[in-house]
Amino acid sequence: MxxxxxxxxxxxxxxxxxxxxxxxxxxxxxxxxxxxxxxxxxxxxxxxxxxxxxxxxxxxxxxxxxxxxxxxxxxxxxxxxxxxxxxxxxxxxxxxxxxxxxxxxxxxxxxxxxxxxxxxxxxxxxxxxxxxxxxxxxxxxxxxxxxxxxxxxxxxxxxxxxxxxxxxxxxxxxxxxxxxxxxxxxxxxxxxxxxxxxxxxxxxxxxxxxxxxxxxxxxxxxxxEWDRAGFMSTRSGAELPPDLRESFTAVRDREGEAVSQGRYPVLNVSAAWDVRAMLELSVPGVEAHYEEQGVQRTAWLVHADGSWARASATRLEPPTVHQGGPRRLWQVLERIRNRLNAEGGLPLYGSHVHITPDGVCHFSRGKWSASFG
Known part of the structure; x- marks a missing residue:
């Protein structure tokens, strides 16, 4: 060859x-x-x-x-x-x-x-x-x-x-x-x-x-770094990543405990890396899913603690948002998007990192700080 x-x-x-x-x-x-x-x-x-x-x-x-x-x-x-x-x-x-x-x-x-x-x-x-x-x-x-x-x-x-x-x-x-x-x-x-x-x-x-x-x-x-990358999460032993389809299926069409109108168009969170990163730091372990069917756009967020959110809208219209569980995940997401719109960017990229011997990453930039790990 x-x-x-x-x-x-x-x-x-x-x-x-x-x-x-x-x-x-x-x-x-x-x-x-x-x-x-x-x-x-x-x-x-x-x-x-x-x-x-x-x-x-x-x-x-x-x-x-x-x-x-x-x-x-x-x-x-x-x-x-x-x-x-x-x-x-x-x-x-x-x-x-x-x-x-x-x-x-x-x-x-x-x-x-x-x-x-x-x-x-x-x-x-x-x-x-x-x-x-x-x-x-x-x-x-x-x-x-x-x-x-x-x-x-x-x-x-x-x-x-x-x-x-x-x-x-x-x-x-x-x-x-x-x-x-x-x-x-x-x-x-x-x-x-x-x-x-x-x-x-x-x-x-x-x-x-x-x-x-x-x-x-x-x-x-x-x-x-201002550079970006997304890799598969490492595995421990023979453990495999969980298949989350059942979690999303369970809330796919569920009526929310709280129903409201969202402020921003439905977003494919997984493709919006800045927003996705900030969401994970705010709610560690949150998972996202997104679908388009014709002009209809729907996004789901789920967490192992039972929190979930579903937002659905036509094209770029404000979505109808259903939420349940102990935390209102879509509200967390909208606070991140508020900051992005107000400041023109999110503070994570370009931030300083201090890694302590316990393996925790401590991020800081200006008045903002967060930890991971």
Missing amino acids: DWKPYAERLAASVTPAVSRWREPVASTPRHVFVPRWWDLDQRALREGSADEAAWLHAAYSDTSLVTRIGALHADSASPADRPTGVPTSSSTLPSLVVRMLRHGHLYDGADLFVVGAGSGYTTAVAAQRLGDKHVVAGDVDPYLTEVAMDRLDSIGLTPQVVTCDATTEIPGEFDRIVSMVALPNLAAVLAALRPGGRLVTTLARVPIIVTADKGDDGTARGVV
Whole structure:
């Protein structure tokens, strides 16, 4: 297979001409790491060897390729399988791989730990840049670590790949830690970071990139980058993310304990990353769903404490809002949107971050502050 021209075009599209990451991307055969993947639109298995042209197109496009849905990995699936549930592993889009690594301010001789080995592609790109002995990757899934190591070895790379749970402990100490999954708490990664080391991560259900440098006091200080990213939340052990369809189904057409008219048009909260991030900090654990049927737009919010909200309207008209449970979730959302309209932005992006040894992120900007983890 003549993959090299495809990798070179991909590298040219995701890195500047003078970037030190151009050659690592251009020399990494991404198709090796995604021989099979899931077409999310059809929930159908795609087999690379069955259509080489489609394989090359998919592997060397700047897009994420989902390799596992729920507990079913594409490697072990049959063409008849139609898995349900949420994606649980993927090969991240190459431009985001490069962005996360660049945020790490990597340097020659730095020891890097990659949280979330996944397909092994990020590990391969990092090893091409830093050298095998300076890169370790970890994943909670022993199948993923075994396969990633085999595929890395098949292209002549031998970085260490370990099975570990980054929510509890990371083996070793490192100058740089870059997480390719969204973490619920940063205690374990902070503990594995050497003083003076740098952490790059996203947070569970909060689509932000946090960069922070560790001090001699065991804490880390940094910022929320103006850049944005959203990763799958990390798993702990064999635990899989909950399938929330039942929660949304239960309140889909329920009459609310409180019924009112909303102030703003119905919003797809999951696609409005600034708003989504602030909502999670205000009500940790809130989940969102959105549908359009013709000119009708409907959004739902649910929380494990029994709180829920549903807002529905035609096009951009003010919605009818139904709410129930102990908290009025739509009112929380509207307060965030009030602030966005009044101030022209939300304070989270660009805020200062202080990460304490217990793994909690403390955000501050002006008079605003919040904590996560």
